[in-house]
Amino acid sequence: LLHLWGVVPVLCLLWVGSCPWWAYLLAAYGAQSVLKIRTFLEHQAHEKVSGRSVIIEGGGLLSFLFLNNNLHFVHHANPTVPWYDLPKLYRSRRTDFLARNRGYFYPSYGAVMRAHLLRAKEPVVHPNLTP
Numbered sequence: 001l002l003h004l005w006g007v008v009p010v011l012c013l014l015w016v017g018s019c020p021w022w023a024y025l026l027a028a029y030g031a032q033s034v035l036k037i038r039t040f041l042e043h044q045a046h047e048k049v050s051g052r053s054v055i056i057e058g059g060g061l062l063s064f065l066f067l068n069n070n071l072h073f074v075h076h077a078n079p080t081v082p083w084y085d086l087p088k089l090y091r092s093r094r095t096d097f098l099a100r101n102r103g104y105f106y107p108s109y110g111a112v113m114r115a116h117l118l119r120a121k122e123p124v125v126h127p128n129l130t131p
Contacts, residue, residue, distance in 0.1 A: 010024075034062075034065065037062065037109065037112075038062070038066045038069055038070075040112070040116070040121070041054055041106075041112060041116070041121060042054050042069065042072045043072075044104060044121075044122065045122065046102065046104070048102060050073075050100050050101055050102055051101060051102030051103075051104055052104070053072040053073040053075075053076045053101060053104065054070075054072050054073065054101075054104050054105070054106065055070070055071055055072065055073050055074065055090070055097060055098065055101055055104065055105045055106075056070035056071075056072075056105075056106045056107075056108065056109060056112065057070075057105070057106070057107050057108065058107055058108035058109070058110075059071075059108075059109065060108075060109070062109050063087075067083040067084075068083045068084070068086040068087060069083075070109070071086045071087065071090050073097060073100070073101040073104070074086050074089060074090045074097055077097070077100070
């Protein structure tokens with residue numbers, strides 16, 4: 001029901017506006033696709049809390065679009081640090097951060113794509129719930 005409250009105004013705007021429905025759907029699909037890159041692996045199941053958040057070093061344009069969320073572990077370890085200061089903080093304590101996050105690391109988003117584009121990252125069933 002809450003989703004419906006958000007969908008109705010959008011449909012009304014599409015009805016009276018000049019944006020064709022197919023262009024809106026294409027833009028929404030594109031935005032969701034980029035968002036899924038970020039949310040795909042920012043967390044993983046791990047016994048230790050410190051091993052659950054990823055570090056992706058080479059973020060490039062995606063790093064800017066995601067407000068440096070490629071340094072997700074650094075954000076969790078220092079939640080009051082502004083997003084634009086995360087890269088400097090990470091560079092200053094790189095060895096410490098990599099040791100503390102238990103190796104949940106990728107050198108770039110390209111490495112993520114190469115590793116998981118055609119292979120599942122982990123089973124669908126939560127790994128800590130399997131017998």
